[in-house]
Amino acid sequence: MLPCINWLQPFLALLSSTLLTRGHNCPSSCLCPDHHTVDCQGQGLTSLPSPIPLDVRRLLLSDNWIPWIPSDFLVLYSDLVYLDLRNNSLSVLEPGTLSTSSRLVFLDLGSNNLTEIQSGTFVESRSLIKLRLGNNPYLSLVEEDAFLGLTSLRELELERNGLQGLDVGVLEPLTSLRVVRLEGNPWVCNCHFAKLFVWLTENCHKLPMGMEGLQCSLPMDGSLMSLSLLSEASFRECRGYLSLTDILIVIFSGISVSVVAIIASFFLASMVHCFQRLGKAGQADEEEGND
Numbered sequence: 001m002l003p004c005i006n007w008l009q010p011f012l013a014l015l016s017s018t019l020l021t022r023g024h025n026c027p028s029s030c031l032c033p034d035h036h037t038v039d040c041q042g043q044g045l046t047s048l049p050s051p052i053p054l055d056v057r058r059l060l061l062s063d064n065w066i067p068w069i070p071s072d073f074l075v076l077y078s079d080l081v082y083l084d085l086r087n088n089s090l091s092v093l094e095p096g097t098l099s100t101s102s103r104l105v106f107l108d109l110g111s112n113n114l115t116e117i118q119s120g121t122f123v124e125s126r127s128l129i130k131l132r133l134g135n136n137p138y139l140s141l142v143e144e145d146a147f148l149g150l151t152s153l154r155e156l157e158l159e160r161n162g163l164q165g166l167d168v169g170v171l172e173p174l175t176s177l178r179v180v181r182l183e184g185n186p187w188v189c190n191c192h193f194a195k196l197f198v199w200l201t202e203n204c205h206k207l208p209m210g211m212e213g214l215q216c217s218l219p220m221d222g223s224l225m226s227l228s229l230l231s232e233a234s235f236r237e238c239r240g241y242l243s244l245t246d247i248l249i250v251i252f253s254g255i256s257v258s259v260v261a262i263i264a265s266f267f268l269a270s271m272v273h274c275f276q277r278l279g280k281a282g283q284a285d286e287e288e289g290n291d
């Protein structure tokens with residue numbers, strides 16, 4: 001009996017390893033160097049490879065022609081830690097696609113064709129440390145709450161995009177930020193830029209090339225100017241500058257303050273009046289009791 005088992009052992013091992021490799025399901029035209037890595041770089045793919053093992057942690061898809069990722073992609077591959085989609089043809093991120101990626105640490109969407117980053121794109125990406133969004137030449141809008149939830153993010157790349165301006169509220173929620181790349185964008189140093197300029201001045205140690213590395217065009221004549229040559233005084237004219245919404249807020253807060261004041265004084269007056277009447281009635285009662 002025993003010799004028989006000894007003879008069977010290598011055969012069983014071979015059988016189970018073949019089954020395991022098959023069970024791993026490496027997509028054709030990709031390499032799977034270890035159990036958690038799928039490497040499909042530069043394979044001319046025009047869509048996501050299939051089947052990708054559900055327990056994949058590192059997915060390398062750079063240098064392909066992938067135009068789209070389905071919005072449930074990260075629901076399916078919830079173990080994903082490292083996702084490289086650099087140099088593909090992505091033009092939109094479906095809302096919610098990245099909002100479930102709570103384990104993702106590294107995401108590269110650089111060198112694609114993205115045009116905007118919408119509010120709430122990354123809400124649950126609490127583990128994300130490095131986010132690369134550079135070299136998307138048509139990326140001209142990053143909405144104010146686009147990076148909300150990225151509390152671990154240390155490195156943000158937005159270089160060589162099409163940004164003329166950026167709401168400073170985009171950067172403010174990034175409490176762990178160490179490095180931000182913003183160079184090579186067509187920044188315009190108008191009054192909308194003033195708040196970003198103040199933020200950049202206070203955070204210039206986070207810019208790899210400092211303020212010298214950033215240029216903006218002046219609204220007067222379009223001439224290019226290094227940010228290091230500007231100061232907050234350059235935006236002095238903007239200080240008295242109020243947008244229409246600011247003006248409306250000021251007017252309406254003025255009106256509401258006066259309304260509240262009128263109501264409050266009316267209320268106080270009636271209270272005083274009430275107490276006076278109560279006092280008189282009490283006195284009358286006392287006098288009646290004395291009689």
Ligand SMILES: *[C@@H]1O[C@H](CO)[C@@H](O)[C@H](O)[C@H]1NC(C)=O
Pocket residue numbers: 042044063064065087
């Ligand atoms: C982008 O990918 C294409 C092929 O998919 C490749 O030919 C090209 O060299 C890549 N570009 C860069 C900058 O790596």
Ligand SMILES: *[C@@H]1O[C@H](CO)[C@@H](O)[C@H](O)[C@H]1NC(C)=O
Pocket residue numbers: 089091113115138
């Ligand atoms: C990238 O987007 C622009 C404008 O949105 C479009 O004109 C261009 O054809 C796109 N390029 C690719 C390679 O998809």
